[in-house]
Amino acid sequence: MASVARVDLDGNPIKPITICMIGAGGFIGSHLCEKLMSETPHKVLALDVYNDKIKHLLEPENAHPWSDRIQFHRLNIKQDSRLEGLIKMADLTINLAAICTPADYNTRPLDTIYSNFIDALPVVKYCSENNKRLIHFSTCEVYGKTIGSYLPKDSPLRQDPAYYVLKEDESPCIFGSIEKQRWSYACAKQLIERLIYAEGAENGLEFTIVRPFNWIGPRMDFIPGIDGPSEGVPRVLACFSNNLLRREPLKLVDGGQSQRTFVYIKDAIEAVMLMIENPARANSHIFNVGNPNNEVTVRQLGEMMTEVYVKVSGEPKLETPTIDVSSQEFYGVGYDDSDKRIPDMTIINKQLGWNPKTSLWDLLESTLTYQHRTYAEAVKKAISQASATS
Ligand SMILES: NC(=O)c1ccc[n+]([C@@H]2O[C@H](COP(=O)([O-])OP(=O)(O)OC[C@H]3O[C@@H](n4cnc5c(N)ncnc54)[C@H](O)[C@@H]3O)[C@@H](O)[C@H]2O)c1
Numbered sequence: 001m002a003s004v005a006r007v008d009l010d011g012n013p014i015k016p017i018t019i020c021m022i023g024a025g026g027f028i029g030s031h032l033c034e035k036l037m038s039e040t041p042h043k044v045l046a047l048d049v050y051n052d053k054i055k056h057l058l059e060p061e062n063a064h065p066w067s068d069r070i071q072f073h074r075l076n077i078k079q080d081s082r083l084e085g086l087i088k089m090a091d092l093t094i095n096l097a098a099i100c101t102p103a104d105y106n107t108r109p110l111d112t113i114y115s116n117f118i119d120a121l122p123v124v125k126y127c128s129e130n131n132k133r134l135i136h137f138s139t140c141e142v143y144g145k146t147i148g149s150y151l152p153k154d155s156p157l158r159q160d161p162a163y164y165v166l167k168e169d170e171s172p173c174i175f176g177s178i179e180k181q182r183w184s185y186a187c188a189k190q191l192i193e194r195l196i197y198a199e200g201a202e203n204g205l206e207f208t209i210v211r212p213f214n215w216i217g218p219r220m221d222f223i224p225g226i227d228g229p230s231e232g233v234p235r236v237l238a239c240f241s242n243n244l245l246r247r248e249p250l251k252l253v254d255g256g257q258s259q260r261t262f263v264y265i266k267d268a269i270e271a272v273m274l275m276i277e278n279p280a281r282a283n284s285h286i287f288n289v290g291n292p293n294n295e296v297t298v299r300q301l302g303e304m305m306t307e308v309y310v311k312v313s314g315e316p317k318l319e320t321p322t323i324d325v326s327s328q329e330f331y332g333v334g335y336d337d338s339d340k341r342i343p344d345m346t347i348i349n350k351q352l353g354w355n356p357k358t359s360l361w362d363l364l365e366s367t368l369t370y371q372h373r374t375y376a377e378a379v380k381k382a383i384s385q386a387s388a389t390s
C-alpha cells in the first residue's frame, strides 16, 4: 500500500477495517470491491451466491497485490449458519443483497418481499446484537410517486420543486394500491428502513441507509440469452443495450414518459467510500445518492443511447429506433411506475461534501463502449446460430 497516510474528511488517519459485504457479486458490489481493493487497505469478506462479476478480483493467477484482502464466501443469506460469524469477524457490514429488477416486483411479489425484508432481518439483528456498524442499501423507490403527480395535469404547481424534489427527511412515501404489486419492493424496503432506524433509536445500532437513484454503468444486470435467461427482463440500461446489440427497436413502456435521473456508478461509489471512511459523519443518516443534473424521460434516454451506440459501434441507426409497448404487455398485471425522481442533495452535501461529476452523455459513452466490447460478438453468434436452426 502507498505509504502516504490516508485521512478522513476531518483530517484523521483512516484505520484499515474488515468489511462483510453481502451481495458483493452484484453490479454495485463488484464496483465497490474493485475500488476497495485498488485504492484502500481494507479487507473484504465478499458474500454472494454468484461471483462472476468479481472473478477478476479473485483469480489467484492474476497475482493481485490484494489477494490476501478479499475472500469470497458462496452463501445464500436465507439459510446459512455462517452469516453471524462472518458479521462478527468484520467491523462493518454492507448489505446489498436483494431482488431489485422491476419485472419481478409484480410477477414474483412474495420472493421480492422476502428478499427485501425478511432476508435482511437477521443481518440487522446480528449487527445490532454484536454492536457492528451497518450500511444498508435501500432505494429511491421508497419515495414512490411524487406529490405533483396527483395534481391536475395543467396545474402550475407541477413546475414547483416543492411538489417533486425528493428529500430524505421530509418527503412522504407514496405508493399505489395493493393490487399494484409493483410497490411490493418499495414497501419492503421502506419497512426494513424503518426497522433499522428503530434499532438505531432504541438499541443504539450504528447505521447508514443509502437510497440509490438509478446508478448505471458496466456490469449492470445481464444481456438476455447471453449471460442471463433469454426470457429475463433486466433494468432499462440492459434492456436498451440488448435491443441495440440485436439491432431491434427499443421498447418504450407506456410511451416512455416517466422521468429518471441517472448517475454513473463510479461517481456513486465515491459517495459510498465517503460513508465507509467517515462513520461519524455518516452514522444515523439516510442519504440520497443520485445526479439531479442528469434528468431525462425514458424516451430521451432511448434516443440518447441510440445516438451514442451509433458512435461507439459504427453501425447505422435503425429506420424505426423505438416502438411503444403497454406496461401490461411488457411487465404484466400489477405494474405501476414512479413518475419522476429528482434527489435533493442537501444532506449528502453537508455531511460528506459529495457531488456527482459525470454527464449522461459521457456515462453512456463509456458504458456502451463496454457493452459493445463485451457482448457484440456473442450476440452476433447467438443470432446466427438461432437463424441456422430455425
Ligand atoms: N443499481 C441501482 O441503481 C440501485 C438502485 C436502487 C437500489 N439499489 C439497491 O442496491 C442493492 C444492490 O443493487 P445492484 O444493482 O448491485 O443489484 P444486483 O442484483 O446486481 O446485486 C445484488 C446481489 O445480491 C445477491 N443476492 C441476492 N439475494 C441473495 C441472498 N439471499 N444471498 C446472497 N446473495 C444474494 C445477488 O446474487 C446479486 O449478486 C440492492 O439492495 C438494490 O435494491 C440499487
Ligand SMILES: O=C(O)[C@H]1O[C@H](OP(=O)(O)OP(=O)(O)OC[C@H]2O[C@@H](n3ccc(=O)[nH]c3=O)[C@H](O)[C@@H]2O)[C@H](O)[C@@H](O)[C@@H]1O
Pocket (backbone or CB within 6 Å): 100, 101, 102, 138, 139, 140, 141, 185, 212, 213, 214, 215, 234, 235, 236, 237, 239, 240, 251, 252, 253, 254, 256, 258, 260, 298, 337, 338
Ligand atoms: O435504479 C433505481 O434507482 C431503482 O429503480 C429501479 O426502478 P426503475 O427505474 O423503474 O427501473 P428500470 O428497469 O431501470 O426502468 C426505468 C424506466 O424505464 C422503463 N423501461 C424499462 C425497460 C424497457 O425496455 N423499456 C422501458 O421503457 C420502465 O417502465 C421505467 O419507466 C429498480 O426498482 C431498482 O433497481 C432500483 O431500486
